[in-house]
Amino acid sequence: MRQQKKFSPERGGRNGRPSSPNRAPNRPDLxxxxxxxxxxxxxxxxxxxxxxxxxxxxxxxxxxxxxxxxxxxxxxxxxxxxxxxxxxxxxxxxxxHPLEGPALFDILQNIAPEDRRPILVLDQVTDPHNIGAILRSAAAFDACAVVTQDRHAPPETGALAKSASGCLELVPWVRVVNLARALDEIAEAGFWRIGMDGRAERSLSDVLGTCRPCLVLGAEGAGLRPNVVEHCDELAKLPISGRVESLNVSNAAAIALYAAAARG
Incomplete structure (x- = not known):
């Protein structure tokens, strides 16, 4: 089992920031x-x-x-x-103008060590309606942030904002260039990276325990990419009926976020 490390600004560049910011560029369009x-x-x-x-x-x-x-x-x-x-x-x-997404470093630096709210990481979830619905669930269950890889996620649009029903303004949406590197930064901040995979041996409720969870979900059908799986600490599944092959990613995210919140 990976030993959790204390998040250390000193490991970064000047002003405690990473020397190579893993942050997607802003979009100037309206x-x-x-x-x-x-x-x-x-x-x-x-x-x-x-x-x-x-x-x-x-x-x-x-x-x-x-x-x-x-x-x-x-x-x-x-x-x-x-x-x-x-x-x-x-x-x-x-x-x-589109919202200026925060830097992952800033989000992690401002999460208190005792805070067990989850971070949600999405791997190649490209449908704007799914992203919007996930942002709404993230707000409902008080997630710290939603993280996506910029080139494998939709831009901010009216359709996405409509699906989020106002929650686009409430949950930090962090866009990064390199998702694997982002997962490493999240681990360094003390989060346990749980990849959601229907083939996993253990259920999410068994894996969560008292950890600070980072829930990692892939696109429906394709699932998590191998390189993303390699940057997870553990895999977990939702206990769904064998009559259903999988859930829509927005539904799976809502259930996973509820499970993290329901630990008390």
Whole structure:
């Protein structure tokens, strides 16, 4: 069993930061969020760099907007032309810069040693609806962060934010360049890396114990890549019926997060 090490800023470069930051570059383009929950949550997030709000008069009367925000009043048909076909606006469309994701180092440095909340790592989960649903579950079960590899995860979009139902603003979403290196940093911070695999011998409830869990999930079907498995401390499975081959990754993540939270 791997011996857990104390997270040490001194191992990094100047100012205690890693000499080679494992952080994906920011995206300068704008996104359009739509729907009541995503838009109102974004308006209330001080980390958001807002650009413009498009709204019907009825919807605008029910939201609080920053004093200097550019607001354009439109009818519902005009709003529909700003979003993908069939997307439900509920009278609100917000143009904004994408959130600037935090650095993994900063997240780990600010987690107290006694904090047993999980970190969730996603390996090649590319569907924006799954990512959004996972962010919602991560917020519901108080996860420290969700970590993805930048080139194998979707960008921030209106569809993803709608699936997250406002929780995109609540859970730190960390994008990294190298997922294996990120898992090593997480281990150094004292987390036990549990790879979710239906072929594992032990169930998640047996593996969790009193550890600080880092739950690692792969895409539905493909599962975890071999290199990611090599950077896990242990594999675990969910006790699902043999009549079902696997669960959707967002469902599996919700169950795993609940199991981590239910330890008391």
């Amino acid at each position: 996104v359009r969020l739509y729907g009541r929950h995503p838009v109102t949550a974004a308006l209330a997030n001080p980390e958001r760099r807002l650009v413009r709000l498009y709204a019907t008069r009825e919807a605008l009367a029910e939201v609080e907007t920053p004093a200097k925000l550019d607001v354009r009043v439109m009818d519902s048909q005009e709003l529909k032309r700003l979003v993908p076909e069939g997307a439900p606006t509920q009278g609100l469309v917000l143009e904004t």
